[in-house]
Amino acid sequence: MMLINLSLDKILDLLKYNQNDPLIFSTILFLFFFFIVLIFYNLFSKNKNIRVFLLIIFSLYFYYKVVGFYFIILIVSAVINFYLTKWMSTYENFTKRRWVLILIIVLNLAILAYFKYTNFILQIINDVANKNIEPLAIFLPIGISFYTFKALNYVFDVYLDTLKPAKNLSDFCVFLFFFPNLLAGPIDRASEFLPQIDKEPFISKEDLGKAIFLISAGLLKKVVIADYISLNYVDRIFDFPIRYTGLENLIAVYGYALQIYCDFSGYSDMAIGIAILLGFKLMDNFNSPFKATSIADFWRRWHISLSKWLLDYLFRPIQFKFRNLHLYGNMIALFITFLLCGLWHGAGWNFILWGALHGFFMSFALLIQKPKNAFYTKLRIKNTRFLKFFQVIITFHLVAFSFLVFRANNISLVGQVISQIFTFFHGEIITQFIEKLPLIFTLILVGYLFHFIPLSLENKIKKLIAVTPWFGKALILAVVIWIAAQFKSADIQPFIYFQF
Amino acid sequence: MISPELKKVILKELNLDDFDLKDETTAPEVPGWDSLNHINIILAVEEYFKIKFKSYEVLRLKNVGDLQKLVDSKTGKK
Numbered sequence: 001m002m003l004i005n006l007s008l009d010k011i012l013d014l015l016k017y018n019q020n021d022p023l024i025f026s027t028i029l030f031l032f033f034f035f036i037v038l039i040f041y042n043l044f045s046k047n048k049n050i051r052v053f054l055l056i057i058f059s060l061y062f063y064y065k066v067v068g069f070y071f072i073i074l075i076v077s078a079v080i081n082f083y084l085t086k087w088m089s090t091y092e093n094f095t096k097r098r099w100v101l102i103l104i105i106v107l108n109l110a111i112l113a114y115f116k117y118t119n120f121i122l123q124i125i126n127d128v129a130n131k132n133i134e135p136l137a138i139f140l141p142i143g144i145s146f147y148t149f150k151a152l153n154y155v156f157d158v159y160l161d162t163l164k165p166a167k168n169l170s171d172f173c174v175f176l177f178f179f180p181n182l183l184a185g186p187i188d189r190a191s192e193f194l195p196q197i198d199k200e201p202f203i204s205k206e207d208l209g210k211a212i213f214l215i216s217a218g219l220l221k222k223v224v225i226a227d228y229i230s231l232n233y234v235d236r237i238f239d240f241p242i243r244y245t246g247l248e249n250l251i252a253v254y255g256y257a258l259q260i261y262c263d264f265s266g267y268s269d270m271a272i273g274i275a276i277l278l279g280f281k282l283m284d285n286f287n288s289p290f291k292a293t294s295i296a297d298f299w300r301r302w303h304i305s306l307s308k309w310l311l312d313y314l315f316r317p318i319q320f321k322f323r324n325l326h327l328y329g330n331m332i333a334l335f336i337t338f339l340l341c342g343l344w345h346g347a348g349w350n351f352i353l354w355g356a357l358h359g360f361f362m363s364f365a366l367l368i369q370k371p372k373n374a375f376y377t378k379l380r381i382k383n384t385r386f387l388k389f390f391q392v393i394i395t396f397h398l399v400a401f402s403f404l405v406f407r408a409n410n411i412s413l414v415g416q417v418i419s420q421i422f423t424f425f426h427g428e429i430i431t432q433f434i435e436k437l438p439l440i441f442t443l444i445l446v447g448y449l450f451h452f453i454p455l456s457l458e459n460k461i462k463k464l465i466a467v468t469p470w471f472g473k474a475l476i477l478a479v480v481i482w483i484a485a486q487f488k489s490a491d492i493q494p495f496i497y498f499q500f
Numbered sequence: 501m502i503s504p505e506l507k508k509v510i511l512k513e514l515n516l517d518d519f520d521l522k523d524e525t526t527a528p529e530v531p532g533w534d535s536l537n538h539i540n541i542i543l544a545v546e547e548y549f550k551i552k553f554k555s556y557e558v559l560r561l562k563n564v565g566d567l568q569k570l571v572d573s574k575t576g577k578k
Contacts, residue, residue: 160560320555323539
């Protein structure tokens with residue numbers, strides 16, 4: 001009897017919120033629950049009410065496992081946004097509409113600002129006014145930036161009259177709570193997502209192939225590459241850059257760029273793959289960002305759901321305001337957009353500086369666009385492979401440098417890393433490096449090689465998985481999970497993007 | 501139908517000799533009509549037709565046909 005009690009307690013403990021054990025995709029508990037949900041979901045796939053009920057309940061439980069009782073914020077956000085937007089849509093007159101819109105934006109940003117930026121603002125007040133206000137113990141509910149932006153795209157589209165309000169609160173809740181993209185995106189569009197709720201889920205062979213490809217690729221990117229190289233290499237170098245040579249620092253900079261890409265895009269891949277299994281198509285979030293030939297091109301390939309959001313709801317309105325300034329209006333709009341993009345990522349100067357850097361890159365590129373193109377035409381290298389090659393290399397280094405700033409919670413780290421690279425390089429130790437850290441070297445190399453494989457090959461792999469019989473598909477997943485388990489270190493590294 | 505005047509203004513701004521602009525044509529389908537150039541076209545249309553747009557009127561445009569309708573409503577043509 002005692003034994004049963006004991007294990008029951010253990011199970012209950014497992015099911016309860018635990019700060020150190022969120023229900024992220026790469027945990028066994030998630031796989032277990034998801035499997036059960038998937039069975040019921042398919043059994044009752046013809047009944048919309050049951051589908052909606054299952055998605056809402058499981059999503060709320062999923063969020064409870066991540067943030068505890070703060071999952072209430074999600075419900076508050078849904079109620080505020082759904083009912084106020086419905087109210088807004090009753091006004092034909094845009095002046096009145098605008099007032100409700102402002103009210104909704106203020107409420108959303110107030111919730112976001114309280115949880116995310118209060119202590120940062122206090123710190124600034126302390127620094128500026130030389131005061132000593134103690135930071136408040138405010139819990140940061142993971143994913144709040146993502147679902148706040150998800151809700152806002154619905155609000156904006158209804159405001160502009162390009163989208164009809166959701167039919168009922170439960171439909172809106174499915175959109176807002178949807179567990180695959182709740183914590184770290186893609187920040188899906190309500191206009192694309194809402195109509196899918198009504199449709200009976202249908203998963204074609206191609207869809208299934210894509211889902212298995214994405215879940216496998218995502219898991220490998222996250223667990224094998226990102227977690228492993230961060231824990232065993234990048235973090236160590238960035239903890240004490242001056243203890244290492246410039247070569248090791250440079251590899252850490254390259255390693256971190258790869259790590260943050262694999263971590264974040266791996267999570268997105270899994271989210272998109274899992275959504276497919278539930279019959280939902282989410283928007284693409286990454287498109288080989290390191291293949292970009294300019295910073296503008298990078299933002300068309302990196303965190304696409306955010307950059308599109310910023311383009312539509314922040315850049316365009318600012319650009320319109322400053323339209324009489326022509327080129328300079330565009331430059332100002334770009335800079336402000338990216339500055340706020342930085343702030344969205346987190347309450348810290350490193351994020352703001354990172355955003356400012358991208359804003360500067362983008363607006364400066366715009367300023368020199370005409371003379372630059374004339375120069376390329378004169379040299380007859382415009383649109384050549386030769387030029388493209390150098391553009392990719394330069395863009396990559398600008399991006400990698402910006403990620404170093406992003407990573408640095410103390411700006412002196414950037415100086416130390418750069419100074420080591422330029423004054424203490426010691427390229428000759430590369431052979432020693434490969435000998436001592438063969439796995440790190442191989443993972444970084446393989447990570448980048450895979451990044452640069454042509455899209456056509458990737459599509460071929462997806463098709464190949466699609467036509468594989470079911471036991472073959474199961475075998476692929478089993479092998480991937482087995483490899484991931486081999487690499488999984490004692491603790492699961494939290495996803496980098498979760499802290500935003 | 502896209503009026504010859506609107507077509508002329510858009511093509512001039514994009515440095516295009518000719519492009520078949522239909523009601524359902526969207527910006528990305530037209531060479532050079534990107535998110536940065538978009539505002540130059542809006543500005544050129546405002547200046548040519550001597551009209552002023554409001555931000556929500558422009559932000560909700562989905563295609564060239566919508567722009568034509570907006571211009572028509574502003575210039576008093578229906």
